[in-house]
Amino acid sequence: MRAVDAVMECLKAEGVDVVFGYPGGANLPTYDAFVDAGIQHILVRHEAGGGHAAEGYAKASGRVGVVFATSGPGATNIITPLADAMMDSTPMVAITGQVRTELIGTDGFQEADIFGMTMPVVKHSMVIRDPADIPRTIHEAFHIARTGRPGPVLVDMPVDLTRADIDYQPVADVHLPGYQPTTRGNRKQVRLAAKALANARRPVLYVGGGAVLADAGAEVTELATSDNLPVTCTLMGLGAFPAPHPQWLGMLGMHGTRTANYAIDEADLIVAIGARFDDRVTAKLSEFAPHAKFVHIDIDPAEISKNVPAHIPIVGDCKTIVPALAAEYRSLSPDSSRLNAWWERIRGWQEQYPLRYQDTEDTEIKPQRAIEALYEATGGNAIISSDVGQHQMWAAQFYHYPAPRRWINSGGLGTMGFGLPAAIGAQMANPGVLTCVVSGDGSIQMNAQEFATCAQYEIPIKVFILNNGYLGMVRQWQELFWDRRYSHVDMGQFPDFVKLAEAYGCTGMRFTDKTSLVDDIKRAIDTPGPVVVDVRVTREENTYPMIGPGAAARDMVG
Amino acid sequence: MGEPGTKDRLSLEELEASRGIYTGRKHVLSILVENKPGVLTRVSGLFARRGFNIDTLAVGPTDDPTLSRITMTLDGAQHPIDQVTKQLHKLVNVIKIRDLEPSEMVARELAMFKIHADGVNRAEVMQIVEIFRAKVVDVTKRSVIAEVTGGRDKIEAFERMVRPFGMVEMARTGEIAIARGRAET
Numbered sequence: 001m002r003a004v005d006a007v008m009e010c011l012k013a014e015g016v017d018v019v020f021g022y023p024g025g026a027n028l029p030t031y032d033a034f035v036d037a038g039i040q041h042i043l044v045r046h047e048a049g050g051g052h053a054a055e056g057y058a059k060a061s062g063r064v065g066v067v068f069a070t071s072g073p074g075a076t077n078i079i080t081p082l083a084d085a086m087m088d089s090t091p092m093v094a095i096t097g098q099v100r101t102e103l104i105g106t107d108g109f110q111e112a113d114i115f116g117m118t119m120p121v122v123k124h125s126m127v128i129r130d131p132a133d134i135p136r137t138i139h140e141a142f143h144i145a146r147t148g149r150p151g152p153v154l155v156d157m158p159v160d161l162t163r164a165d166i167d168y169q170p171v172a173d174v175h176l177p178g179y180q181p182t183t184r185g186n187r188k189q190v191r192l193a194a195k196a197l198a199n200a201r202r203p204v205l206y207v208g209g210g211a212v213l214a215d216a217g218a219e220v221t222e223l224a225t226s227d228n229l230p231v232t233c234t235l236m237g238l239g240a241f242p243a244p245h246p247q248w249l250g251m252l253g254m255h256g257t258r259t260a261n262y263a264i265d266e267a268d269l270i271v272a273i274g275a276r277f278d279d280r281v282t283a284k285l286s287e288f289a290p291h292a293k294f295v296h297i298d299i300d301p302a303e304i305s306k307n308v309p310a311h312i313p314i315v316g317d318c319k320t321i322v323p324a325l326a327a328e329y330r331s332l333s334p335d336s337s338r339l340n341a342w343w344e345r346i347r348g349w350q351e352q353y354p355l356r357y358q359d360t361e362d363t364e365i366k367p368q369r370a371i372e373a374l375y376e377a378t379g380g381n382a383i384i385s386s387d388v389g390q391h392q393m394w395a396a397q398f399y400h401y402p403a404p405r406r407w408i409n410s411g412g413l414g415t416m417g418f419g420l421p422a423a424i425g426a427q428m429a430n431p432g433v434l435t436c437v438v439s440g441d442g443s444i445q446m447n448a449q450e451f452a453t454c455a456q457y458e459i460p461i462k463v464f465i466l467n468n469g470y471l472g473m474v475r476q477w478q479e480l481f482w483d484r485r486y487s488h489v490d491m492g493q494f495p496d497f498v499k500l501a502e503a504y505g506c507t508g509m510r511f512t513d514k515t516s517l518v519d520d521i522k523r524a525i526d527t528p529g530p531v532v533v534d535v536r537v538t539r540e541e542n543t544y545p546m547i548g549p550g551a552a553a554r555d556m557v558g
Numbered sequence: 559m560g561e562p563g564t565k566d567r568l569s570l571e572e573l574e575a576s577r578g579i580y581t582g583r584k585h586v587l588s589i590l591v592e593n594k595p596g597v598l599t600r601v602s603g604l605f606a607r608r609g610f611n612i613d614t615l616a617v618g619p620t621d622d623p624t625l626s627r628i629t630m631t632l633d634g635a636q637h638p639i640d641q642v643t644k645q646l647h648k649l650v651n652v653i654k655i656r657d658l659e660p661s662e663m664v665a666r667e668l669a670m671f672k673i674h675a676d677g678v679n680r681a682e683v684m685q686i687v688e689i690f691r692a693k694v695v696d697v698t699k700r701s702v703i704a705e706v707t708g709g710r711d712k713i714e715a716f717e718r719m720v721r722p723f724g725m726v727e728m729a730r731t732g733e734i735a736i737a738r739g740r741a742e743t
Contacts, residue, residue: 177653306641
């Protein structure tokens, strides 16, 4: 069998139904195999779009996203998606073409040492040296990408080797002596954690993206509701606990709610579930949760005590550890009333500091209002794929996510241009589910070429560009911390997004009036095919509340 | 009691007491890796990326041709050794890591010193070579090359002794180490 046909067999054996990619000289044999493979291939307009689409597919489905690119510039164009997937632990396999073996190291045409270049931003990577190794390597790549702490895996295939014929035998399982992730938590530690939780008077569950990756939303909810435990999620964890909910404190961190941040600040026990104490969460590390003991549940032992020392570390899969913890906790029959005073304190903050903004007197649309209107118009049931910037924070604050994998965004790397291609992937993974992009006029232009992909494949995503003519988040920082000396953040009103959408074969709309906004959004949603909406919003609006740089959580402003 | 990077579990009190665990002593890590392309880059790249500093590094084959051994020394005063080993463990090609206790290992290093030694002080240099059970492996009219094997302390002591004669240059392999007794490293 041709080695490239074996690649297709491997993909099918891994359950791959759709891949994203871009052909070129060094992966011509692979693209020939696509003709008869029976695997859907989405031709993106830039390899970065393909990489982010694979990420969006993975984030929305939990399955491994797959991207193909050719050698040289094709491969270097997926470095950003690989780094993005590494930071957010997204399961992804990237298969790149490479120049033929004899040209490697000679600066051949379209040669790039992608194996070397991507080493710091992949979970693992492999170069094919012998065509007979191709099937085993592909299966190893999928295994590594999806198990343990998920992440991106790169397979680099020199073009001459993909032309070879091999004796293909289906690969039953993989053997990786150096790779054995711990999944089962230590029972003794779980009991210890349950006891600590039962004795805590001011506990908080701090839930991160790991809970989403483990599909442990139901388990987290079970633990929280087995008593009256307050829950906050990180940006990556949104949806792991259904919002809105009486036990929901909102997101924590730099642009989280005051309630969530104050609760962390005063907590006596924090149970971290698949979260990594990122600097955007802890703010000033030395003043983070000064009164708290930490239970830290994570599948990656290297995350334990990396930033904050864990008093009770539990290494393993939160899908099994969290319900075990809930069972142990219930068996201790803790007295719920011990939390009354804590809840009184929390309710006080919730009343005093709800998320709010100053709405306009006229018809101008406040960006926060746009997100609220999107929430109303979709009944909270859409998949929201966000870009990076102010709009991302507003979409995290004002849209409420009732289930995991509804909120797709680039959290760790903060990649502008992520939202549109990721939505393509999310929509391909969930046909028939309303998928919307929340973007800004800056971010959308970083991968706007993917409008063509949406049009060609009739991918019916609805794109809402919160257009303020600024790189809003940078402008906000210049306003607050650089004396309002605006440096290169004004983007003017270019391009005309309605015309741009139409040029790409999508429907273009422009909304400028807040009074009809919900109905307008419904109209966009009801329009078949891809729709791009230019939502003109207040030019200089800041994202609040905010923990300033170097400040502690209790010193939030706004 | 447990020390970061060793097989012993850390006690809760110890964890509580620290933010990032610095042991303050030298550590010798013996890392068994798959003999595959890019593995050394992966290991050294990890150190660069996480801001860890390697003191010495030695790589060579083992009795199993599919495996190589990397012996690395690190300063536990500058780096949280537990973070280093946990990050190393995440590399797919890393099979096993041992943080060798000083009392439970034999560590050796080879060094070559090119020492300025003309008529006047040659005899004295040769005497020092003798005392350290080093070996002269090259002689010219104005210099000798001495080969010294031993622990880091011995090599550093030798260096201090011969430096006053005028050191032309020096090359060291970095320590390799193996666990004492029957148990595998």
